Amino acid sequence: MRDTVRFRLCQTNPRLGAVQSNLDDHLARAESARADGVDLLVLPELSLTGYFLKDQVPEVALRRDAPELARLAGATRGLALVAGFVEASDDGRHFNAVGWFEDGRLVHLHRKVQLVHYGMFDEGRDFAAGERYEPVASDRLRAGLLTCEDAWHQDGSLLYFLDGVDAVVVPSASPARGVLASDHGLASVDAWDKLLAATATATTSYVLYANRSGWEDGIGFSGHSAVYGPDGERIARLATIDTGCLDGELHRAPIERQRVMTPLRRDAKPWLLARELRRRELEA
Amino acid sequence: MNEELDLDCGGALQLLTAFLREEIASAGMDRAVVGLSGGIDSALSLALCARALGPQNVLAVLMPYRTSNPDSASHATLVADHFGTPRRLVDISAMADGYLDREDVSDATRRGNVMARCRMTVLYDLSVEWRGLVVGTSNKTEMLLGYSTQWGDAAHALNPLGDLYKHQVYQLSRHLDVPLPVIEKAPSADLFEGQTDEADLGFSYAEADAVLWRMVDLRFRRADLLAAGFAPELVDGVARRVVRNQYKRRPPVICKLGYRTINQDFRYLRDWLA
Numbered sequence: 001m002r003d004t005v006r007f008r009l010c011q012t013n014p015r016l017g018a019v020q021s022n023l024d025d026h027l028a029r030a031e032s033a034r035a036d037g038v039d040l041l042v043l044p045e046l047s048l049t050g051y052f053l054k055d056q057v058p059e060v061a062l063r064r065d066a067p068e069l070a071r072l073a074g075a076t077r078g079l080a081l082v083a084g085f086v087e088a089s090d091d092g093r094h095f096n097a098v099g100w101f102e103d104g105r106l107v108h109l110h111r112k113v114q115l116v117h118y119g120m121f122d123e124g125r126d127f128a129a130g131e132r133y134e135p136v137a138s139d140r141l142r143a144g145l146l147t148c149e150d151a152w153h154q155d156g157s158l159l160y161f162l163d164g165v166d167a168v169v170v171p172s173a174s175p176a177r178g179v180l181a182s183d184h185g186l187a188s189v190d191a192w193d194k195l196l197a198a199t200a201t202a203t204t205s206y207v208l209y210a211n212r213s214g215w216e217d218g219i220g221f222s223g224h225s226a227v228y229g230p231d232g233e234r235i236a237r238l239a240t241i242d243t244g245c246l247d248g249e250l251h252r253a254p255i256e257r258q259r260v261m262t263p264l265r266r267d268a269k270p271w272l273l274a275r276e277l278r279r280r281e282l283e284a
Numbered sequence: 285m286n287e288e289l290d291l292d293c294g295g296a297l298q299l300l301t302a303f304l305r306e307e308i309a310s311a312g313m314d315r316a317v318v319g320l321s322g323g324i325d326s327a328l329s330l331a332l333c334a335r336a337l338g339p340q341n342v343l344a345v346l347m348p349y350r351t352s353n354p355d356s357a358s359h360a361t362l363v364a365d366h367f368g369t370p371r372r373l374v375d376i377s378a379m380a381d382g383y384l385d386r387e388d389v390s391d392a393t394r395r396g397n398v399m400a401r402c403r404m405t406v407l408y409d410l411s412v413e414w415r416g417l418v419v420g421t422s423n424k425t426e427m428l429l430g431y432s433t434q435w436g437d438a439a440h441a442l443n444p445l446g447d448l449y450k451h452q453v454y455q456l457s458r459h460l461d462v463p464l465p466v467i468e469k470a471p472s473a474d475l476f477e478g479q480t481d482e483a484d485l486g487f488s489y490a491e492a493d494a495v496l497w498r499m500v501d502l503r504f505r506r507a508d509l510l511a512a513g514f515a516p517e518l519v520d521g522v523a524r525r526v527v528r529n530q531y532k533r534r535p536p537v538i539c540k541l542g543y544r545t546i547n548q549d550f551r552y553l554r555d556w557l558a
Contacts, residue, residue, distance in 0.1 A: 015557065015558065016553060016555050016556060016557060016558060017556060017557050018557050052553050054551035054552060054553065055549075055550065055551045055552055056552065056556070176299055179291055179292050179295040179296040179299060180288075180289070180291060180292060181290040181291060181292050181293075182288065182290070183292060183295075185292070185295060186295055214306065215302070215303060215307055215310070215555070216553055216555050217553040217554050217555050218303065218307065218442070220299055220302060220303060220306075241299070242302070
């Protein structure tokens, strides 16, 4: 990665299903980010569409060559931008997608692997699941994208760790829940905080979490976007459910220092994992 | 009892006030109408609206019937004045009696339902005049038990109390400084003299909360509840009410004929494009 990457995490409140108006919002944010010297602007999961889309999924879906995505890409000269949308594939499937737009083009597309369908969630009904975790080919840093629930499964972050990413980037649409006195603040925010800190610790990389704000039919999204250092410490967060942005810098030096002090990647044994998985498959 | 249900009041308030502001704004409005009965639930709903929207944007509507306990109206007045909201008094006696007397309705349940639906009619009419949404006053305990009148007090555009057990309603009401006489009196639908919710239900709200919290939120099964020491009559009485009243919590059923039926496979949020 470059010595320093200036990032901005925005917890936005997209209008549900209103792609054009959300796109206008994104273009304005890209413009001001560039003016402010931001290298990497991260927006939440499904930032172009809103989250509980249900039957709106095919209505708001965009193909990779859609003019809306071309406009978004066009706004990223001198900038990298991460935004969420519904991808319509050539074979007619719909994916919960995150695009990494950089210097005028869509350089990477991550299809959410772990669709959520329990409790209040029903993504499995509306989306096809992605099947790949590939690091982003960015000029600015080596990054791995995990869309919300992807971060709750260890395989994605493990693969990115083996890839040696500098940062794990987590766009999210996590609802706020759990307000008992016995919880530590919002229970869902606390759970995310622990998870992301552990992810940063285990991958010895930065973790950038951009979670959305706003309400959809009584469900409020919990915001609290945050950045974690390669030592697992939370460096900063937007301590609110309201909209807002968090600016900061990622540096190469702390990653290198952490990997000297705690050389987890050096000692990783991916071949052992592969062997153990094969052995279990044989036994099953 | 039920300390495990204690809220982080600050966190709950933050969500509840943001919910009221943003969901009312989604409907293109910034005002609310609340029917004030003189009881704790509507007092809390009013307090939350006043905090979220500013008291000047919340209309408190008092709708006594001629047999209502006079304490109800005086407590409702106390609450509205305490939170600084404008209030409107609409006596529903003539409206309700126009039907009840003419049709000679004497059954207490039927009379109570007619009164509740008269109040709903008034609230929805005033919501047009006031240009605000009708905000509900039904808590989670009473919704689960079905202790409400369908299309009456259960009718509203949005409801800040619907995920709060009665125990939590008490806790939040104290936190928001709801006047003490309203907090301390026995909960009553005030449909006839001396009526109390707990006598109607056959168990206390504290007992109901303890069972419902475990049954609904923690997914205890009947055997788990009995093992935890709850009496079988209480567990079964609560469970029966929850099941029997499911219809009150769902939109009316529609006969499916086509491939996209409303509420079945025509699935859009209310906040569609909001």
